[in-house]
Amino acid sequence: MTADTTTDVFEEHRPLLTGVAYRMLGRVADAEDVVQDAWLRWSRADREQVREPRAYLVRITTRLAIDRLRQVQARGEAYVGPWLPEPCVTDFGDTVPDTADRALLADSVSLAVLVVLESLSPLERAVFVLREAFGYPYAEIATLLDRGEAAVRQLAGRARRHVEERRPRYEVDPAQRRDLTERFLAAAAEGDLAGLMSLLAPDARLVADSGGKAKAPVRILHSADKVGRFIAGVAGKGAPDLSFRGIEVNGGRAVLILSGDKPDSVFQVDVADGRITTVYIIRNPDKLRSLAAH
Template structure:
């Protein structure tokens, strides 16, 4: 029996998941896409394929675009802000240079994936394929059945939008982890004044409770509002709550567990050493995390 394209599937599984996850922002849907790619690859004789990587990437991209277009309608009726599902990145693949590692971490951060939501599906696909996965515009054009010029125009528009909308947060991992430790200490003891001092004046808090009724859905801004909310969360938290710092989406991140199960993920972003953005993710968005 002739070999199918599926014989190359495992080699490119991480790439296919990484692309689908960045396109969709949900690990569960990305896994579905990867499985669909495998099923389709089984039907394609490898002798008919010139470039297995490009062929599999094309399938994953087109499936992700179809899924993203249908998901956009669901997100319009979503209760509260929509944030990506966090994923564990403790064992990221070894890369050859610190620059490559930085690009990988940056392109999978919750803040960056949230920013990608503002792009059209085509802009998102072209931006990721070119900027993150290093495909040429000619190759992308073949994948999406668009001209080289059209891909360049959409890619340029996406880059401009990202550049103008992107906040510049502190990125030193050691400083970031120290900030998280301080965050946990002041919240644990209920130090309202100490927590207030950690925040920028225009700090923003975005909660995503999985679109469930009863979850917090309001975006809060300002030191007083954010501090009061976090202290209120502390008082209402389960008594068996445990906090630890884990690597989620390429960054040290606070994970709160209750009875050993993920309860809340807290993503913190700083500017000049003070917290400028807090993202809280809870509910079904954490169902796939295995800690």
């Protein structure tokens, strides 16, 4: 296998590897590091002995991501305030033409699901991602992870039950989410508390991730009244150089808020029955770096 062929094979599978690593880690920079490490191992491997490059590369990437997760858990680092995944720009384009497949991929990378995955063990998370997001057969997952198929099925069942118990139980209509996002932002910009309240479900939540590095609530806000008053209050103190840009992150419509030309925050909502159920705000500057080009 020539150097050019080696690179071409890896680049062909890079989107898949990045997708696996990001869903495993919830962090764009960590996922990119893992994929780079996978490239180094691929470039040094005896590729004449590799009969299935795709399986080989997914195995390397998955194991590297598991190791990274275990290191993070071992360090036991305290995070200031609620934790949300690093926002990832998602644009499936024409690569996923089927509506059902698009919905599956979007759901597997949503903020709500990735928050739940954070509470799984590294092995449970690997099995769930490979099975639920990418449709790998149990036997193939067992081979990738050097586990028995029965053990993999048990891990998958445990992970699936955990996720189903905690994930939102509703289908998200992309058009409705876009409409509610735009109306919510318009009401916020005008300081229209009544307008905000009309869009929020009674038990709406606001989850803000700043990591202690930007101003944001350090606890989740519960109830439409608290969420609406917080948003209206923040909007009333908005900086004059703020601008807004529509963007798709984690499989759904979002808004990138810029201060000058620098990312200030990402805003996204979950909706159900025509109301906003959760408002996500990501303000940790470390998690916004990858959005600078968008």
